[in-house]
Amino acid sequence: MNKTLLLFLLAACALTGCGQPQNSNSTSATKKSKIGLVFDVGGRGDKSFNDAAFSGLERAKKELDVEIEYIEPGEGSDREAALRQLASQPDVALVFGIGFIFTDDITDIAKEYPDKKFACIDYTVSDAKPLPKNLSAVLFREEEGSFLVGAIAAMTSKSGMIGFVGGMESPLIKRFLTGYRNGAEYVRPNIVVLDGYAGLDGNAFKNPARGKELALGQYNRGADIIYHASGVTGLGVFEAARETKKFAIGVDMNQENEAPGLVLTSMVKMVDNAVFQTVAEVKAGKFQGGTVKVLGLEAKGVDYVYNETNKNLISDSTRAKAEELRAKLVSGAVKVGQSE
Amino acid sequence: MFELALVFLLQVLRIAVPYLLASLGATYSEKGGVVNLALEGLILIGAFGATVGQFYTGSASIGILTGLGFGAVMALLHAYMAITLRANQIVSGVAINILAVGMTKFFLQVLFRSSANSPRISGLNVPTVLLDPIFIFTVVAIVLSHFIFFYTPFGLRLRATGESAETADTLGIDVVKIRYSGVLISGVLAALAGVFLAYQQHSFTDNMSAGRGYISLAAMIIGKWTPLGAMAASLMFAFAETLQLNLQSAAIPTQLVQALPYLVTLIVLIGFVGKSVPPRELGQPYEK
Numbered sequence: 001m002n003k004t005l006l007l008f009l010l011a012a013c014a015l016t017g018c019g020q021p022q023n024s025n026s027t028s029a030t031k032k033s034k035i036g037l038v039f040d041v042g043g044r045g046d047k048s049f050n051d052a053a054f055s056g057l058e059r060a061k062k063e064l065d066v067e068i069e070y071i072e073p074g075e076g077s078d079r080e081a082a083l084r085q086l087a088s089q090p091d092v093a094l095v096f097g098i099g100f101i102f103t104d105d106i107t108d109i110a111k112e113y114p115d116k117k118f119a120c121i122d123y124t125v126s127d128a129k130p131l132p133k134n135l136s137a138v139l140f141r142e143e144e145g146s147f148l149v150g151a152i153a154a155m156t157s158k159s160g161m162i163g164f165v166g167g168m169e170s171p172l173i174k175r176f177l178t179g180y181r182n183g184a185e186y187v188r189p190n191i192v193v194l195d196g197y198a199g200l201d202g203n204a205f206k207n208p209a210r211g212k213e214l215a216l217g218q219y220n221r222g223a224d225i226i227y228h229a230s231g232v233t234g235l236g237v238f239e240a241a242r243e244t245k246k247f248a249i250g251v252d253m254n255q256e257n258e259a260p261g262l263v264l265t266s267m268v269k270m271v272d273n274a275v276f277q278t279v280a281e282v283k284a285g286k287f288q289g290g291t292v293k294v295l296g297l298e299a300k301g302v303d304y305v306y307n308e309t310n311k312n313l314i315s316d317s318t319r320a321k322a323e324e325l326r327a328k329l330v331s332g333a334v335k336v337g338q339s340e
Numbered sequence: 341m342f343e344l345a346l347v348f349l350l351q352v353l354r355i356a357v358p359y360l361l362a363s364l365g366a367t368y369s370e371k372g373g374v375v376n377l378a379l380e381g382l383i384l385i386g387a388f389g390a391t392v393g394q395f396y397t398g399s400a401s402i403g404i405l406t407g408l409g410f411g412a413v414m415a416l417l418h419a420y421m422a423i424t425l426r427a428n429q430i431v432s433g434v435a436i437n438i439l440a441v442g443m444t445k446f447f448l449q450v451l452f453r454s455s456a457n458s459p460r461i462s463g464l465n466v467p468t469v470l471l472d473p474i475f476i477f478t479v480v481a482i483v484l485s486h487f488i489f490f491y492t493p494f495g496l497r498l499r500a501t502g503e504s505a506e507t508a509d510t511l512g513i514d515v516v517k518i519r520y521s522g523v524l525i526s527g528v529l530a531a532l533a534g535v536f537l538a539y540q541q542h543s544f545t546d547n548m549s550a551g552r553g554y555i556s557l558a559a560m561i562i563g564k565w566t567p568l569g570a571m572a573a574s575l576m577f578a579f580a581e582t583l584q585l586n587l588q589s590a591a592i593p594t595q596l597v598q599a600l601p602y603l604v605t606l607i608v609l610i611g612f613v614g615k616s617v618p619p620r621e622l623g624q625p626y627e628k
Contacts (some may be wrong), residue, residue: 043546050456056563072455074445074546146552169594196588200598206456207550210585213351217341217586220347236541 016102021076033093035060035279036086039080039275040099040232049252049271053098053121055068056275063276064283065080080105087113094282096275098171100124101202110135119278119285123171126293134289138209138274140149141294142172142328143179143336146227148322150250151182151266152304153225155318156189156247161192163218165237167205167230169197175216176229176251176267178335186334187321196260211236217259218278221223225264227251238263254305264313266305270295300328348582354469356578358383358533360478362556363563363570365529370490370565372500372522375623377433378418379530380553381440386411388444392451396459400539403461404474406527407535414440415527419456419498419520424572426625437553445546452579456546463539474536481529485567491588498522502619505626530556536546562608566614580604 001004032218037057039050039193061068068090071082078101086095087109093116097106100122110118110132131137141280145166153162164180166173184191196214199203202304211233216227219240226241227249234251238258248259257263274295281287285329295301314322328334344392352571369376384403386407392400393406414436419430464500466472489495501518509515530553537552538544555577562576563569580601 037346039456043454045454045457045459074441154591169598196585197594197598200499200595203547203550206545206547208543208546209537209550212541213355213582214588216353217347217582220344232545235457235543235545239540239542 010045016069022233026331031099032065032067032091034069035090035094035096036092037068037096037275038086038090038102039084040101040231041059041205043206044070046206046232046235047253047258048234048250049269050098052253052269052271053096053275056272056290057096059278060276060279064279066093066279067282068200080109081084083109084112087151088115093117093236093281094119094287096121096278098122103124104134106128107132111141117282117289119275121274123292125169131290131292136278136287137277137288137292139292139294140196140269140271140274140301141227141296142267142269142302143175143182145227145269145304146179146334147183147186147329147334148297148304148325149181149227149265149267150185150193151187151325152183152318153180153231153247153249153313154184154188154324155321156264156314157223157225158189159192159222159224160190161194162189162224162226163194163215163223164196165211165214165218165226165228165230165234166195166197167199167233168202169200169204170233173197173229176227180227182336183325186325192222194221194223198230205228206231208236208239209232212240214238215243217319218244225249225271229267232256250305254307256305256307256309263310265310268303268305270301270303279331296330297326346358346526348586349468351585352575352578352582355581356368356574357469357472357478357536358552359476359556359559359574359577360482360590361536362530362553363483363559363574364478365533365565366557366560367485367489367526367563367565367567367570368529369520369526370521370522370560371502371619371623372498373505373619373621373624373626374419374422374519374523375429375433376418376523376526377430377557378414378440378553379556380549380551381433381437381524382411382414382527383484383534383537383553384437384440384444384547385414385551386531387538388447388534388544389531390535390538391422391458391461392447394463394539395459398462400462400464403539404532404535407531407538409535411527411531412524413525414531416520418527419523422523422625423516426627429622429623429625435505439472439546444544448544448546458544460542463542470512472536474539475534477532478484482567482571486536489567494518494521499619502621505624507619508627519626558605561616562616567619573594575607576604577601 073082097120104123118135198210217238225247228237241262243257247264372563389410390403396529421427422429536572560570562573584600
């Protein structure tokens with residue numbers, strides 16, 4: 001009887017494992033350099049942050065002739081193990097950590113493997129922990145892009161009330177809210193902005209059921225547009241938009257397909273470009289470690305979507321005002337608060 | 341005002357359905373004397389079954405059946421370990437939970453090339469939770485279960501088995517069969533909770549049960565191992581969670597609001613429930 005139990009447990013462990021490396025494409029005989037990437041909470045298929053990073057990686061594979069290997073980690077401790085697993089392979093040249101949640105782990109691993117290169121998207125810069133020479137941090141001015149979609153939402157809203165659904169309550173996600181609120185209040189001072197977070201840890205980025213309930217609550221209280229910054233949790237926000245036939249605003253990637261006709265716009269973060277550019281720099285021998293790269297509106301690191309699909313949702317005057325605000329943000333005439 | 345209250349109530353019900361189903365199921369298993377810590381895994385596997393079933397056939401009914409089938413198989417495994425092999429029921433339950441997380445991730449990767457998310461499924465498409473067949477079934481099942489537990493021979497036998505398997509055996513009750521049915525019913529109901537979750541969010545997300553199995557277990561304990569008690573406790577949890585979601589924009593510090601469901605649980609446990617006595621032979625395997 002005990003033997004069966006043991007076997008069963010073994011099977012359970014084997015199946016669970018930690019995130020298995022996938023798609024290592026190690027068939028080619030020529031020695032290409034390999035790029036490793038560890039995904040954020042939510043993983044591939046979030047149609048947002050992670051998928052953006054992945055499309056950058058795939059483009060690098062195609063255009064820069066590199067091999068790729070990626071890991072979707074499970075719970076917290078797997079992240080460090082995943083980074084180490086990639087960094088310890090001799091042919092891996094560069095390892096990405098996607099998301100602020102990697103900040104501590106990637107700093108430690110970068111010190112442990114000084115001859116490998118690392119890059120972290122949304123790295124939380126702090127004076128207490130200086131960046132190692134082989135780690136490059138890429139940050140985005142989410143507050144600038146959020147300012148513009150906040151202004152668009154406020155100008156489009158009929159009810160005078162708009163909403164925000166965040167994932168994990170954290171400084172990064174609060175930057176989205178601050179920009180959104182600032183932008184909305186800049187163009188319409190009496191606008192009401194509702195906000196809510198799915199939780200206090202990383203799992204808050206993958207709880208669509210919670211996201212849907214948060215969004216339904218805000219729609220029911222009178223919000224007619226909701227902006228989300230919550231990874232997979234946001235898929236629930238789009239479900240709520242479909243159910244109530246109200247608008248949602250996507251994040252990180254163009255999310256117009258998640259609720260066709262109801263996605264007012266998306267605040268896009270060029271994570272794909274950042275990933276691709278970093279790989280290109282490594283290939284060209286121009287990788288700059290120990291530096292923080294901050295991409296804002298000016299560098300087109302963040303932007304909002306205005307295309308054939310959504311241009312009938314955004315009025316011409318709204319579009320013109322948004323472009324005027326863009327110019328003011330770039331020139332510094334208008335400033336966004338960093339956090340609440 | 342009335343409209344807001346109604347909206348709030350509907351939200352409570354939507355959040356409550358998985359708790360109601362899983363805690364009701366757990367009552368069957370535990371009344372018969374088998375600890376069911378596997379709820380979390382059973383919910384997950386049910387949600388996975390529903391997603392895969394509907395994705396490949398396009399039919400919501402087949403999705404439900406697939407989900408329930410997966411749940412039944414998992415529950416049988418737990419029953420086999422706990423009843424036939426007389427393994428430690430807590431270990432077996434935990435093992436099933438780990439197995440469910442690993443298996444769903446693995447097959448998600450095999451089927452959809454992502455270990456985190458499935459593509460969208462169409463779900464049930466009902467305008468309100470009140471018309472959702474799963475919700476209607478839940479209400480019926482709770483009332484029916486109260487009747488089954490306290491007014492039918494099966495209910496009496498199930499309760500007797502959990503209190504004293506040996507006595508039940510001497511009275512000619514097939515302890516093994518009774519316990520198997522308890523665990524199986526539990527598995528199917530918990531899997532239905534998962535089906536509801538998957539249909540609500542129109543996709544499967546890795547680990548989407550997100551602790552609901554454990555909350556259901558707590559609901560069953562607070563409800564003193566009875567169908568109506570488990571229902572009341574599940575509604576209480578759902579109420580606290582809804583309150584938490586709706587109070588976030590208010591002026592109260594969010595950390596406090598986020599902790600609300602747990603505070604409510606503690607207060608209820610300390611003050612209102614009184615003594616909650618488990619079935620006497622809960623967790624003890626029966627050996628003739």
